[in-house]
Amino acid sequence: MNCTNASETCDLLIRADVVVTQDDSRTIVNEAGVAVSDGLVVEVGSYDELNSRFAPESHLDMSGKMLMPGLVNGHIHLPMTLFRGYADDMPLMQWLEDHIWPVEFKLTDEMLKIGARIGCAELLRSGCTAFLxxxxxEYITGEVASACGLRAVLGEGFFSFPSPHFPTAQHCWDTIKELNDRFIENPLIRTAVTPHAAFTVRPELLTESYELACDLNIQWQTHIAESPVETDICLKKYGKRPIEILRDAGVLSERTTLAHCVDLTDDEVALLAETGVTVVHNPASNQKLCSGLAPVQKLLDGGVHVALGTDGASSNNGLNMFRDMGLAGLAGKIQGMDASAVPAQAVLDMATRGSARALGWPELGRIQKGCPADIIALDLASPNMMPMYNPVSHAVYAATGGEVCMTMVAGEILYLYGDFRSLDVRALRDEAFRAKSWVLKTAENQK
Ligand SMILES: [Zn+2]
Structure with a gap:
C-alpha cells in the first residue's frame, strides 16, 4: 500500500538491508531500494526515498537480505554436470584423454539436455545469472538456458578438421552462423566463436575463426596456457609458447576471452594488457587438475582485465561462483605469500564486471540505473553472515552460496526461498539417475 504522492510508476520495488551495487564507484547502499521496470534497473537508492517517489505494481520485501548483482560465470561447460565426480584425482591430460573424451563424443541430445538442466538449476540456486x-x-544449452530464464553466451566448441563433429571448417563456420541466427531475436542468448585450444586447433584455423567472430561481431574465446604440459606440447609442435601462437595468429584483442592463462611469462602478461583481452581465472579447476594457478595479482598489476569462472562441473566439481570467489582470494595470497594480494573487492569485480566483459556483455554484473535487473539476494540471517562489517568481504570470504534466497534475471524472479520457478527440480533428479546409468554404460562399452 503506497499512501504517498508517488508520481512515477515501475514494475517492482525491492527493499533490502543493503545493496552492493558494483557500479563504477562501487557504491554500497544501506536501507536500500531498487526500482525495476521492463527488465531494467530504473533507480537504486534509499528505500524511503524510492518508496515516496515510485508507485510500483508490486513490492518485493527483502528485509534482512543483502542484494548483489547476479554473478557472471566467465568459463563453463554446462552439460558437463553429467561428469560431476565421475573421474577425480588425476592430471588434466589423463583426465581428458582416458575418461572424459571417450564418453563425451557419444553424448546424445537427451543427455546434453539433462546435463544443461542440472547446470541451470545449480546456477540459479547459487546466484549466477549469466554464463559463457x-x-x-550448443543450441541445446541455448534452449535450456532460455527456458530457465538465464542469460547464456553459447560457444560451439571445435578442434582441427575433420573432427568428430565437423568434417570441414566450412561446416563448422556454417553451424556457428546458424546458432547465432537461431537466437538473434532472443534477448537472453548470444554466441561466441570457440576453438578448443592452440594445441588442438591449427593456427590458420584460429585466424579464420577469429575473422568469423569479427564478421558476426561476437566474442572469440579459447582455453590457453592451462598448464606447463600444454606449453611443452605447443613448443614441440610449433616452436612457440601458447600465447605466442595466438599473437602470431592475430587473435588477441578486446573481442578475445582467454580461459586459464596459468603458464605465462612477464612479457606475455604485458601483451595481454596491451591487446585488451579478458583472462578468465578458474581457481578450483586449476587446483583440482593440478594445472597451476594464474598469476592473478600480477595480471591485475599489469592492467589485464580478469574474470572468474568455474570451468565444467567435472573438474571443479560444482558451478558455484561463491566457492570460486573464496578460492581466488585465498589462492592469490598464498601464491605470492602476500596476505594483501587479490583482495575481496578485486575478486568480486572479477566475478561480476570482469566476467561481464568476458561475455562481451559489459552492462551485466552491476546494479545500476539503465542496466539489466539481474539481481540476487543473500540471507543475512545465516549464522555464517553474522555480524557483518563489510558486505564485499562477506560476499567473497564468508558466503558459501547457500545464503542465496532469490535469483532474478531481467526483472523475473526465477528462484525464491527454495522454489525454482522455471524448472522442475524433482523431475531433474530422476533424469540425473538416468544420465548416470548412461555414462557408466557408455564408458564400459568404450573399453
Ligand atoms: Zn574449460
Missing amino acids: NGYFY
Whole structure:
C-alpha cells in the first residue's frame, strides 16, 4: 500500500538491508531500494526515498537480505554436470584423454539436455545469472538456458578438421552462423566463436575463426596456457609458447576471452594488457587438475582485465561462483605469500564486471540505473553472515552460496526461498539417475 504522492510508476520495488551495487564507484547502499521496470534497473537508492517517489505494481520485501548483482560465470561447460565426480584425482591430460573424451563424443541430445538442466538449476540456486559456455550442440544449452530464464553466451566448441563433429571448417563456420541466427531475436542468448585450444586447433584455423567472430561481431574465446604440459606440447609442435601462437595468429584483442592463462611469462602478461583481452581465472579447476594457478595479482598489476569462472562441473566439481570467489582470494595470497594480494573487492569485480566483459556483455554484473535487473539476494540471517562489517568481504570470504534466497534475471524472479520457478527440480533428479546409468554404460562399452 503506497499512501504517498508517488508520481512515477515501475514494475517492482525491492527493499533490502543493503545493496552492493558494483557500479563504477562501487557504491554500497544501506536501507536500500531498487526500482525495476521492463527488465531494467530504473533507480537504486534509499528505500524511503524510492518508496515516496515510485508507485510500483508490486513490492518485493527483502528485509534482512543483502542484494548483489547476479554473478557472471566467465568459463563453463554446462552439460558437463553429467561428469560431476565421475573421474577425480588425476592430471588434466589423463583426465581428458582416458575418461572424459571417450564418453563425451557419444553424448546424445537427451543427455546434453539433462546435463544443461542440472547446470541451470545449480546456477540459479547459487546466484549466477549469466554464463559463457563452451561445448557441443550448443543450441541445446541455448534452449535450456532460455527456458530457465538465464542469460547464456553459447560457444560451439571445435578442434582441427575433420573432427568428430565437423568434417570441414566450412561446416563448422556454417553451424556457428546458424546458432547465432537461431537466437538473434532472443534477448537472453548470444554466441561466441570457440576453438578448443592452440594445441588442438591449427593456427590458420584460429585466424579464420577469429575473422568469423569479427564478421558476426561476437566474442572469440579459447582455453590457453592451462598448464606447463600444454606449453611443452605447443613448443614441440610449433616452436612457440601458447600465447605466442595466438599473437602470431592475430587473435588477441578486446573481442578475445582467454580461459586459464596459468603458464605465462612477464612479457606475455604485458601483451595481454596491451591487446585488451579478458583472462578468465578458474581457481578450483586449476587446483583440482593440478594445472597451476594464474598469476592473478600480477595480471591485475599489469592492467589485464580478469574474470572468474568455474570451468565444467567435472573438474571443479560444482558451478558455484561463491566457492570460486573464496578460492581466488585465498589462492592469490598464498601464491605470492602476500596476505594483501587479490583482495575481496578485486575478486568480486572479477566475478561480476570482469566476467561481464568476458561475455562481451559489459552492462551485466552491476546494479545500476539503465542496466539489466539481474539481481540476487543473500540471507543475512545465516549464522555464517553474522555480524557483518563489510558486505564485499562477506560476499567473497564468508558466503558459501547457500545464503542465496532469490535469483532474478531481467526483472523475473526465477528462484525464491527454495522454489525454482522455471524448472522442475524433482523431475531433474530422476533424469540425473538416468544420465548416470548412461555414462557408466557408455564408458564400459568404450573399453
Ligand atoms: Zn574449460
